[in-house]
């Protein structure tokens with residue numbers, strides 16, 4: 001054997017050894033979750049980088065995100081395809097990232113939502129977002145929120161009536177009911193149209209939202225689907241185009257009709273940011289978002305029809321499923337914790353007095369002020385959002401180097417904020433899987449590590465609809481608990497509720513509850529509303 005052959009064979013052996021070594025380490029990680037103690041030692045593969053960390057179905061993805069947060073509890077760097085990405089489960093870093101003007105930009109995942117939501121707030125580039133966030137803010141001020149209460153009540157009453165068919169029956173899946181209720185409500189308040197999805201019980205719009213969200217999630221974890229010319233040749237891409245067109249067509253038609261209507265009636269309504277006597281605003285119609293946006297266009301603040309559509313579609317995308325999924329878990333937690341459900345109901349008795357027994361929407365006495373008094377219910381909803389945070393991860397991009405103390409986020413890198421990891425971390429939430437609403441008692445929550453609770457994200461690009469969502473969720477809970485007692489045949493402990501990340505957090509198996517009618521008497525009314 002000559003010297004050249006020996007040298008070639010030696011190099012080949014070394015390369016082969018390296019390949020086998022890396023393959024072995026990767027398999028140990030993927031199959032056995034055997035991670036190196038130092039994140040720097042995570043092997044990187046050609047082309048895909050560390051994308052193998054997220055191989056598997058959507059349940060595996062959820063488990064891997066939680067696992068990574070436990071093994072590397074601060075921040076670590078990995079690569080996703082050619083993108084350098086920081087994964088953080090560390091509130092101090094999260095705070096810096098969410099507050100910094102250097103990380104307002106969203107990362108490349110959001111590009112997949114742009115064909116649907118365009119330059120709406122969620123997907124807008126930072127330069128546009130700054131301007132439009134200020135324009136949109138008044139549509140969620142207290143006057144506007146007050147005007148939505150009547151819609152929340154009407155739609156929640158339909159929800160309660162629809163659920164009646166399961167009275168005293170076996171457990172049933174709640175998610176479909178709350179999903180259609182949320183969609184109808186958001187569409188009334190955003191577009192001023194009632195899809196009546198609850199009444200017809202099937203809704204193409206709802207189907208379109210689900211398909212497009214699932215498609216975006218699939219694309220985000222499939223680097224080979226990133227190039228448009230590949231994605232749009234796949235069935236997934238073709239379906240995506242079809243569903244998005246359906247949703248755009250609907251919004252375009254509403255825009256056309258609304259514009260004609262505004263011209264007809266000379267727009268006599270007051271603008272959302274004009275403070276007016278709002279004492280009984282809940283009896284007036286909702287301050288529909290799309291009409292507010294047209295007024296901005298009239299004020300020469302230059303919103304094109306396309307921008308109006310982007311904002312309306314974004315509101316529906318951002319508001320309907322998020323609220324529905326959270327309510328699914330609120331009802332699951334209430335059904336699983338009878339003592340807590342009773343305390344919520346007792347609070348309703350204290351607030352509504354004898355009116356608590358009324359089912360009729362006219363007699364429900366639900367106003368914004370009344371909702372604000374439901375402190376215990378709010379703690380229950382907050383604790384549910386800690387354990388089942390709808391946005392388990394959020395993403396940003398550094399547009400300049402950002403110094404985080406122990407490390408620097410280099411310009412151009414992506415950030416994955418592991419919200420779910422923080423919410424379920426023993427370090428920040430003792431006994432983290434225990435459902436304990438009193439963690440949110442003001443005196444206890446004041447001691448909480450800042451930025452360790454982010455159901456609505458935080459900092460500059462936080463949720464614009466957080467107050468809207470909380471009011472709507474309280475209304476739904478009130479109306480359901482006034483009428484029904486929720487229960488489970490067999491309580492599933494929180495740790496056994498199998499979860500997946502399908503863009504948003506969802507259960508692997510649909511959650512079910514049983515309902516029976518609440519007895520029409522209650523001893524301890526302190527009656528407050530009744531005396532007002």
Ligand code: HEM
Nearest residue numbers: 121122318319322323326391394456457461463464465469
């Ligand atoms: C329980 C219900 C909700 C939850 C948990 C929730 C959560 C969130 C989160 C985590 C974000 C940040 C997303 C990101 O950074 O990628 C967000 C943004 C947003 N949400 Fe919500 N949301 C809820 C309901 C709503 C509702 C009802 C609306 C509107 C009616 C809404 C409108 C928005 C908008 C417009 C943004 C983008 C804000 C911006 O970038 O300036 N959300 N939401």
